[in-house]
Amino acid sequence: MTVTATAPAAGVVAPASSALLCVEGLSVAYGRTEVVSDVSFSLERGESLALIGESGSGKSTIARSVLRLLPDGGAARGRVEFEGRDVLALPERQFRPLRGRALGFVPQDPGSSLNAVRTIGAQAQEAAALTGERDAGVRQQLILDTFAQVGLDDPRRAYDSYPHQLSGGMLQRVLIGLAVLPRPALLVADEPTSALDVTIQKRILDLLSELRADLGIGLLLITHDLAIAAERADSLVVLRDGAVQEAGPTATVFAAPSSAYARELQADVPALNPDRYRALREGRSPSAPAVARSVDLAVAGGAGLAVARDVDSVAVRDLDPVAVRSVDPADPAATAPVSPPVAASEDAPDATPKIELRGVTKSFTVEGRRLTALDGVSFAIERGTTHALVGESGSGKTTAVRLLLGLDQADDGEILVAGEPVHGRSAAGLRAVRRHLQLVYQNPFTSLDPTWRVEQLVREPLDRFRIGGRAVRAGRVREALAAVGLAEHLLSRRPAALSGGQRQRVAIARALVLRPDVLVLDEPTSALDVTVQADIVEVLVRLQAELGLTYVFVSHDLALVRQLADTVSVLHRGRVVEAGPVERIFADPERDYTRRLLESIPRPGVPDAVAS
Amino acid sequence: MNASYLRYAGRRLVQAVVVVLLAYVFTFVVISVLPGDPVTNTLRNPENGFTEEEIARIVSYYGLDQPIAVQLWQSLSHFLVGDLGVSLRSNLPVTRLVAEVVPSTLALAASALAVALVLAFAIAYGTQNLPRRYGQGVLRAFPSLFLSVPAFVVGLLLIQVFAFQLGLFSVIEPDSAWATFFAAVALGIPVSAQVAEVLITGLDHESRQEYAAVARSRGLGQARLFAKHLLKPSSLPVVTVVALTVGELLGGALIIETIFGRTGIGSLVQRSVSTQDLPVLQAVVSLAAVVFVVVNLLADLVYPLLDPRVRTEPASASGKAGLGEAPEQPILERQVSVP
Structure with a gap:
């Protein structure tokens, strides 16, 4: 317990009687494990407060305690006063009428938060019933109006659909609609946008702000995204391991974070630190991978995760002290365009692009309709550089990657790897291409077989390609593990015994073990916490510098793309609408679509909350 | 539709x-x-x-x-064309022989299935809605208890108590309503155990899902949550189990028919096997196949009605959903180093 928000100096707390929500000394335990310890904060009507923290910080547990939705075995102590009544002490019969009517909940994962076997309309009717409206027709109109209000283009279709027929963004809007429909006094939103595209994220956040302003709803926002909190919340509570690290008005916390943890968090957010990885990337030298590999072995071979990370950080500081400074969000220089970091790759001796797509077209037939996923897409990637594919869901990013990996066949056009066409190869030829093209999958929590040990997971590709004998394979596994900075004693662990960052390192090691030239990174950090994310990005940057890898980087985190990629293709409805060097596209976008994407990057420092 | x-x-x-x-x-x-x-x-x-x-x-x-x-x-x-030949023993058309016994067996099997479903859903309802202190633990023990007692023991017990001691039905009128009911209970109990087991597991699983918590946050009470949200998804595996237990019902029917002295397919099969009456056996086997296929056909037809996600289109080249903003499809379900 370091700091609590109960101190009047924090400026968050008004007398308990007038506050909409007042949490005092809340602790939550599962059995003997305490996951939330003595947390206090309060929230006024019409205000917004963000609970910030990484996974395991207890932020969702606090939200669920307020809503009394803790899973079996969870026990909350302390006081949670809502409109002057202690909700923890209320019997269920008296608390139930508050649910929905006074306390709205927007859950985190839109995909699993609606009953898959019932229509959205049927579930919306449950929320509409809370308004006390008796006429079914009026209730339905109310639902459709709310759906339109939350930005669903076709409310009628959403009403009649089953959840699986809508996209994540649409479902999230449905869930927000269901939560606000009964006009609650308090809305608890648990990561309401973490599953969404940036443009939709912006719309949803705008919507929540509007609702707050129009209806005077108090908003308790749970998020791991500092940039969002900075942009949208009046006050912040920073949590770590279930305890409050820092609390106060957003502007104060951001201008002068007093706790070490808040400073670290701030330093790791790409949107707040446009130069974070620049120094590392400038250290890249694609021409000398072999030397780098041996150096790398020496550095990371005996080192654990934490040590390896420290080594990186030290290296960063040595190279460029500017890169690790804590950036003032209001500082205009921080958001100014960065100078081109690409020079090294453009001077590369080999002029043939490592990867080239020429007029690639692919369409699918869905429910009798022809759907063009990719329409004449062309781009080229130089050896040793990073090319980012950005765009919203459904823009064709995934299809492009699937074609590149040879998982699907293009209808038309050519895909060249190192100047050689992939199309029309024999099965053996394809295998050879794929060996040099490896994929790092988005979610390390689902992409690794939980019953396998790290050693098996990393070795499997070698077994598949029948490379070397036992000793050679064991050596290659250790080498790959060392390259991603994992200690050897982790070899016998199973994924469940690893942290998210360690798992993603295993996934990267698995891709590296075949010594590929190209890594396809499909949102490699989106499932990870900010600090872990920073860690993985550092690993990726370092590997590129040392091994001369070419990256195809699929991401919707544009702040990260800006720092990691050399070139970028902006995809929209299966077409490349804009392509070129990152710094030009980001500084001076030509197309409206690109501009819209870029504007959706949360921009702390600009918003009303901090402007005062 | x-x-x-x-x-x-x-x-x-x-x-x-x-x-x-x-x-x-x-x-x-x-x-x-x-x-x-x-x-x-x-x-x-x-x-x-x-x-x-x-x-x-x-x-x-x-x-x-x-x-x-x-x-x-x-x-x-x-x-x-429905002509199953002539019995070698009795010279009667096989269709007639089978038609004589089918209604009795069908009545028994159908009521046994009804008993099984009612029992299973009652037990499952209890495990979700009774206060934790009373009943839940006991109810959860029922399925394994039911499974461990063979049908013929239950059958004999029921005859002993309800026919001989309480006189509710007479053993010489095995086709009376009460006699059929108790025969169905004896046959249905082991089947209900399997259904209840699957149903309880399903309900436990569903009630832990995020959507259940979100539905609670909309003010739904336990009873409405059960009826509106949990029951339907939990019933999906039940459909499969029921379709599979039909064989058990038919096989069990032969034993229960013997115990309760009913004439049915059981006695017909027994006679035909001992006399090598091939056309009758062929007919009974074909009939069993038809019943099995029909029941599984029904299960297949019910499934998409219960779960809208079940594909009713043949699998296409790629499973890309097609509405508006198409959901991002994972590049690979599990990360394999594409061979």
Whole structure:
């Protein structure tokens, strides 16, 4: 317990009687494990407060305690006063009428938060019933109006659909609609946008702000995204391991974070630190991978995760002290365009692009309709550089990657790897291409077989390609593990015994073990916490510098793309609408679509909350 | 009921018919290749005193001198128009023999299924809605208890208590309503155990899902949550289990029929096996195949109605959903190093 928000100096707390929500000394335990310890904060009507923290910080547990939705075995102590009544002490019969009517909940994962076997309309009717409206027709109109209000283009279709027929963004809007429909006094939103595209994220956040302003709803926002909190919340509570690290008005916390943890968090957010990885990337030298590999072995071979990370950080500081400074969000220089970091790759001796797509077209037939996923897409990637594919869901990013990996066949056009066409190869030829093209999958929590040990997971590709004998394979596994900075004693662990960052390192090691030239990174950090994310990005940057890898980087985190990629293709409805060097596209976008994407990057420092 | 569902139903129906035909052919072939041709055995039995000419005439009358393919074709074409041949023992048409016993067995099996479902859903409801202190633990023990007591023990117990001691039904009128009911209880209890087990597991799983918590946050109470949200998804595996237990119901029916002294398919099969009455056996096996196929067809047809996510279209090249903003599809379900 370091700091609590109960101190009047924090400026968050008004007398308990007038506050909409007042949490005092809340602790939550599962059995003997305490996951939330003595947390206090309060929230006024019409205000917004963000609970910030990484996974395991207890932020969702606090939200669920307020809503009394803790899973079996969870026990909350302390006081949670809502409109002057202690909700923890209320019997269920008296608390139930508050649910929905006074306390709205927007859950985190839109995909699993609606009953898959019932229509959205049927579930919306449950929320509409809370308004006390008796006429079914009026209730339905109310639902459709709310759906339109939350930005669903076709409310009628959403009403009649089953959840699986809508996209994540649409479902999230449905869930927000269901939560606000009964006009609650308090809305608890648990990561309401973490599953969404940036443009939709912006719309949803705008919507929540509007609702707050129009209806005077108090908003308790749970998020791991500092940039969002900075942009949208009046006050912040920073949590770590279930305890409050820092609390106060957003502007104060951001201008002068007093706790070490808040400073670290701030330093790791790409949107707040446009130069974070620049120094590392400038250290890249694609021409000398072999030397780098041996150096790398020496550095990371005996080192654990934490040590390896420290080594990186030290290296960063040595190279460029500017890169690790804590950036003032209001500082205009921080958001100014960065100078081109690409020079090294453009001077590369080999002029043939490592990867080239020429007029690639692919369409699918869905429910009798022809759907063009990719329409004449062309781009080229130089050896040793990073090319980012950005765009919203459904823009064709995934299809492009699937074609590149040879998982699907293009209808038309050519895909060249190192100047050689992939199309029309024999099965053996394809295998050879794929060996040099490896994929790092988005979610390390689902992409690794939980019953396998790290050693098996990393070795499997070698077994598949029948490379070397036992000793050679064991050596290659250790080498790959060392390259991603994992200690050897982790070899016998199973994924469940690893942290998210360690798992993603295993996934990267698995891709590296075949010594590929190209890594396809499909949102490699989106499932990870900010600090872990920073860690993985550092690993990726370092590997590129040392091994001369070419990256195809699929991401919707544009702040990260800006720092990691050399070139970028902006995809929209299966077409490349804009392509070129990152710094030009980001500084001076030509197309409206690109501009819209870029504007959706949360921009702390600009918003009303901090402007005062 | 949209066009895609009807096409799906049509495809399933065609598949079902093919399965029935294959089952018929398979039984026919198996019976034909088994050693000891019962017809010839019977005819050549000296006790029956047939002359060679009579034997030849009878063999030719039944078409048994034809090649096996021709016999199969004739048998199959008769089967297709509902003619199952003539019993070798009684000279009565097989259809009539079977028709005499089917209603009784069907009544028994159907009421047993009803008993099983009612019991299973009652137990499952209790495990979710009773206060934790009372009942839940006891109820959760019921399925394994039910499974560990054989049907014939339950049957004998029911006869002992309800027929002999309470006099609720008479053992010499095995087709009376009460007698049928208790026979169905004896037959249904083990089946209900399996259904309840699956249902309870499903309900426990569903009630831990995020959507259940979100529905609670909309103010739904336990009872409405159960009825509106949890029951339907939990019933999906029940459909499969019920379709699979039909075989058990038919097999169990033979035992229960014996215990309760009912005439049914059980007694018919027993007689036909002991007398090698092949046309009757062939008919019963085909009937069992038809019942099985029909029940599984029903399960297939019910599934998409319960779960809208079940594809009613044949799998296309890629499973890309097609509405508005298409959901991002994972590049690979599990990360494999693409061989």
